[in-house]
Amino acid sequence: xxxxxxxxxxxxxxxxxxxxxxxxxxxxxxxxxxxxxxxxxxxxxxxxxxxxxxxxxxxxxxxxxxxxxxxxxxxxxxxxxxxxxxxxxxxxxxxxxxxxxxxxxxxxxxxxxxxxxxxxxxxxxxxxxxxxxxxxxxxxxxxxxxxxxxxxxxxxxxxxxxxxxxxxxxxxxxxxxxxxxxxxxxxxxxxxxxxxxxxxxxxxxxxxxxxxxxxxxxxxxxxxxxxxxxxxxxxxxxxxxxxxxxxxxxxxxxxxxxxxxxxxxxxxxxxxxxxxxxxxxxxxxxxxxxxxxxxxxxxxxxxxxxxxxxxxxxxxxxxxxxxxxxxxxxxxxxxxxxxxxxxxxxxxxxxxxxxxxxxxxxxxxx
Amino acid sequence: xxxxxxxxxxxxxxxxxxxxxxxxxxxxxxxxxxxxxxxxxxxxxxxxxxxxxxxxxxxxxxxxxxxxxxxxxxxxxxxxxxxxxxxxxxxxxxxxxxxxxxxxxxxxxxxxxxxxxxxxxxxxxxxxxxxxxxxxxxxxxxxxxxxxxxxxxxxxxxxxxxxxxxxxxxxxxxxxxxxxxxxxxxxxxxxxxxxxxxxxxxxxxxxxxxxxxxxxxxxxxxxxxxxxxxxxxxxxxxxxxxxxxxxxxxxxxxxxxxxxxxxxxxxxxxxxxxxxxxxxxxxxxxxxxxxxxxxxxxxxxxxxxxxxxxxxxxxxxxxxxxxxxxxxxxxxxxxxxxxxxxxxxxxxxxxxxxxxxxxxxxxxxx
Numbered sequence: 001x002x003x004x005x006x007x008x009x010x011x012x013x014x015x016x017x018x019x020x021x022x023x024x025x026x027x028x029x030x031x032x033x034x035x036x037x038x039x040x041x042x043x044x045x046x047x048x049x050x051x052x053x054x055x056x057x058x059x060x061x062x063x064x065x066x067x068x069x070x071x072x073x074x075x076x077x078x079x080x081x082x083x084x085x086x087x088x089x090x091x092x093x094x095x096x097x098x099x100x101x102x103x104x105x106x107x108x109x110x111x112x113x114x115x116x117x118x119x120x121x122x123x124x125x126x127x128x129x130x131x132x133x134x135x136x137x138x139x140x141x142x143x144x145x146x147x148x149x150x151x152x153x154x155x156x157x158x159x160x161x162x163x164x165x166x167x168x169x170x171x172x173x174x175x176x177x178x179x180x181x182x183x184x185x186x187x188x189x190x191x192x193x194x195x196x197x198x199x200x201x202x203x204x205x206x207x208x209x210x211x212x213x214x215x216x217x218x219x220x221x222x223x224x225x226x227x228x229x230x231x232x233x234x235x236x237x238x239x240x241x242x243x244x245x246x247x248x249x250x251x252x253x254x255x256x257x258x259x260x261x262x263x264x265x266x267x268x269x270x271x272x273x274x275x276x277x278x279x280x281x282x283x284x285x286x287x288x289x290x291x292x293x294x295x296x297x298x299x300x301x302x303x304x305x306x307x308x309x310x311x312x313x314x315x316x317x318x319x320x321x322x323x324x325x326x327x328x329x330x331x332x333x334x335x336x337x338x339x340x341x342x343x344x345x346x347x348x349x350x351x352x353x354x355x356x357x358x359x360x361x362x363x364x365x366x
Numbered sequence: 367x368x369x370x371x372x373x374x375x376x377x378x379x380x381x382x383x384x385x386x387x388x389x390x391x392x393x394x395x396x397x398x399x400x401x402x403x404x405x406x407x408x409x410x411x412x413x414x415x416x417x418x419x420x421x422x423x424x425x426x427x428x429x430x431x432x433x434x435x436x437x438x439x440x441x442x443x444x445x446x447x448x449x450x451x452x453x454x455x456x457x458x459x460x461x462x463x464x465x466x467x468x469x470x471x472x473x474x475x476x477x478x479x480x481x482x483x484x485x486x487x488x489x490x491x492x493x494x495x496x497x498x499x500x501x502x503x504x505x506x507x508x509x510x511x512x513x514x515x516x517x518x519x520x521x522x523x524x525x526x527x528x529x530x531x532x533x534x535x536x537x538x539x540x541x542x543x544x545x546x547x548x549x550x551x552x553x554x555x556x557x558x559x560x561x562x563x564x565x566x567x568x569x570x571x572x573x574x575x576x577x578x579x580x581x582x583x584x585x586x587x588x589x590x591x592x593x594x595x596x597x598x599x600x601x602x603x604x605x606x607x608x609x610x611x612x613x614x615x616x617x618x619x620x621x622x623x624x625x626x627x628x629x630x631x632x633x634x635x636x637x638x639x640x641x642x643x644x645x646x647x648x649x650x651x652x653x654x655x656x657x658x659x660x661x662x663x664x665x666x667x668x669x670x671x672x673x674x675x676x677x678x679x680x681x682x683x684x685x686x687x688x689x690x691x692x693x694x695x696x697x698x699x700x701x702x703x704x705x706x707x708x709x710x711x712x713x714x715x716x717x718x719x720x721x722x723x724x725x726x727x728x729x730x731x732x
Contacts, residue, residue: 365717
């Protein structure tokens with residue numbers, strides 16, 4: 001029986017071979033450069049895919065929330081890092097988890113670290129998040145005074161263990177000169193390592209963004225790479241040059257419910273609740289919420305003729321269809337949609353279906 | 367104990383009094399015009415809120431998917447209409463549900479209706495969806511030939527019961543002249559009723575969009591009103607003039623994890639996985655992913671000083687904060703975010719917390 005016989009409603013397909021190849025390629029690259037790969041598991045959010053990753057030497061992962069860290073506990077990860085500025089309202093939950101799992105948190109201010117110094121009952125590591133230009137969060141790379149104060153606070157607690165500096169240069173997603181962003185980020189971490197390693201000889205620096213980790217070949221003395229999206233990639237990453245569309249490992253299978261030959265459109269059951277609403281703007285100014293691929297028993301193929309999701313609402317998706325697609329599709333067929341942002345699509349869908357018909361788990365709920 | 371003591375992580379709050387007032391106002395308006403209100407339950411997706419609605423005379427609801435219809439079964443609804451062009455791959459599921467629940471589906475083409483005529487084992491009603499200019503889905507209002515063919519197919523099956531015509535004028539969301547759209551939609555349904563009521567004296571016409579139902583006062587001979595979003599409203603509806611911000615019944619409570627006084631920004635745990643990525647463009651061209659309200663034990667209040675979510679990523683939200691907010695907030699506090707699109711936010715969050723500290727259910731998963 002083909003996996004397609006199990007698909008009645010919108011379903012997120014995962015190609016295990018592509019996923020493994022993506023993990024292996026990044027793992028090989030990290031090894032080639034003498035770096036440790038600590039993938040951000042906010043993309044996959046899965047036990048089973050974690051087991052695949054272990055085949056390529058992955059021993060630690062990063063979570064985007066304490067909820068995800070909780071989900072990933074008990075799988076034998078040597079450490080789970082929660083790479084979101086720590087929320088002190090979740091301290092009891094952190095203490096509970098830390099009883100049985102090595103954890104680290106992310107720190108960007110003294111208030112949070114003071115609170116943890118007073119309220120931690122278990123040992124927890126922490127990275128100081130550094131902002132080298134992205135502007136979303138983190139201690140400014142120039143603010144040594146704040147870094148020094150954070151390190152002083154940590155000394156006051158036997159529960160807090162300083163692990164190093166974490167930098168997510170998210171501006172590689174929208175700044176043209178990605179090499180420059182990457183170089184500045186690398187240099188920032190180098191500067192911090194030079195300044196603090198006499199005092200903290202074991203400190204690690206981690207750099208984590210998929211566009212940088214996928215494309216750059218010079219990582220200097222950075223210790224750890226922490227990209228996330230590369231596990232699946234998506235259309236946004238393909239547009240950024242991080243991957244080709246053939247490297248995209250997940251695809252939303254959607255049923256065709258209507259065909260409009262005059263408008264050259266298909267109506268599919270696949271909307272914002274399935275894909276999320278991330279969008280690419282095409283050269284002609286039109287919006288692209290996902291690209292159509294052709295499903296078969298062995299997976300999916302990217303057709304030479306181009307069709308894409310031109311608009312989505314809560315449940316509806318409208319595909320602008322090529323003549324070839326229009327000529328071959330009928331009501332009740334399934335087509336595949338490559339997502340614009342795979343992390344968000346996986347989060348919406350809450351599970352995967354493998355091409356051999358197995359349900360693959362994903363952390364549920366918010 | 368205040369409900370706030372239960373909030374450690376991003377949590378969707380619901381104000382029952384506002385929700386009930388919204389349902390009552392729309393129910394009163396429908397009664398005043400002699401129409402039946404059949405709300406679209408894609409917004410609330412909840413048993414408990416369904417029980418509230420029954421207090422205002424609601425006896426039927428609409429679902430956006432068979433999954434939601436399944437969730438709503440067993441609650442005593444006289445009928446559940448699945449207002450999405452029927453997906454024939456879900457026919458077995460439909461047959462199973464229809465054994466114990468009166469259901470209707472939405473039809474836009476002959477292929478689907480032929481399939482149902484052959485494969486239905488239970489009696490199921492259907493509405494023909496009409497497109498009077500929105501352009502997303504539905505039979506063109508001018509295509510009487512297709513309507514006649516659909517009605518012929520239905521006659522061939524004793525399981526298919528024609529119920530009437532359904533029209534969702536979604537273009538009231540972006541076309542300036544909403545009165546004109548509303549009038550055209552009403553006229554389209556009137557035309558169809560005139561043409562077909564001799565043959566089908568019991569046919570109903572249903573018009574369902576929140577901007578039209580909330581604002582217009584002339585519904586002609588339309589039988590049923592089917593808006594959805596009005597149950598909660600949101601910032602988009604406030605911008606469209608369907609409601610005021612005081613009518614918004616849900617609000618995402620988010621923890622403040624960092625404060626940047628130089629940039630006048632707060633970092634909160636509240637991103638695309640919580641709110642969805644719907645966005646409003648403000649007069650100065652900036653983006654607004656949600657508006658800040660002040661939480662208290664009795665609910666939330668809209669402050670005179672304006673703060674809003676200027677950007678979101680998967681988990682992060684960056685608030686552009688007023689001086690007043692900056693002066694009063696500290697790390698670890700909770701603030702509220704009024705959503706841009708409440709249906710999507712509720713779908714992301716998967717449950718609600720009432721102001722008296724009760725968890726309110728929401729249909730889970732896709």
